[in-house]
Amino acid sequence: MRVIIVGCSRVGAMVAKVLVADGHQVTVVDINRSSFNRLGPDFPGEMVLGNGIDEDVLRKAGIEQAEGFASLTNGDNRNIMAAQIAREIFHVPRVITRIYDPIRENVYRELGLDTTSPTLTGVREIHRMLKG
């Protein structure tokens, strides 16, 4: 599968490495070159320097051929906008977006985005662990 990951955050970089290990073709987009260091020196995928909510940058990253897309920057709004561009403009079949704010996550999940909220999963996990 050809996958684009926007945001070479800790999560973004690890997801990229896991996917590459599974044999997928991965392109990572980030606005800071230094973020690509998280991928390590031997990352076999592609790296594109640029803004993940700029359609020209996404085209350069190969979004027109992508089957999977994940927006994993540290900004909720950036992630939501990138995911909507992938879905509504480029019709990427599988689009995932990370949203920290649970309320915003709820809004956009209702609107049909595939979302994940580390805040909610963290809260659930900690709650479960504290209860013992």
Place this chain on the structure above:
Amino acid sequence: MYVIVIGGGKVGYYLSKHLIERGYEVTLIEKDPRRAEVLTSQLGEVVMVGDGDEMAFLATTGMERADVVVAVTGDDEDNLIACQMAKRKFDVPRTVARVNNPSNVRIFKTLGVDVALSATEVLLDLLERELAKEPAKRAPTSQPNPKR
């Protein structure tokens, strides 16, 4: 007519100022408390400090009775999400967004923003129209610059 302006930069400030002068009811939302203080000293008690994308905060602005929401921060993603939340969560009939990247005008419209305006695009169009009027008049010359 109730207008909510999101983003208290230069655009948001002058927009709010002129809307108030024309008699509209205005709320100006600004994230940065220090900037908000300056805005309040100029515009009075129409300024609210908060995040234009936080649902809990937006609920306190009376957004559900707003006729228009105008998002004019310097970040396209924030303007888009503010307009979408206004429309979908508060049933605001009309949303207007400032767009920095001209390519985003089309994207914003596809994603449900009623009016998306890019100053860059407007300037580009005007410039092209002006330049089309008179074909390149000035060939490079060796004449001295009269201003010098």
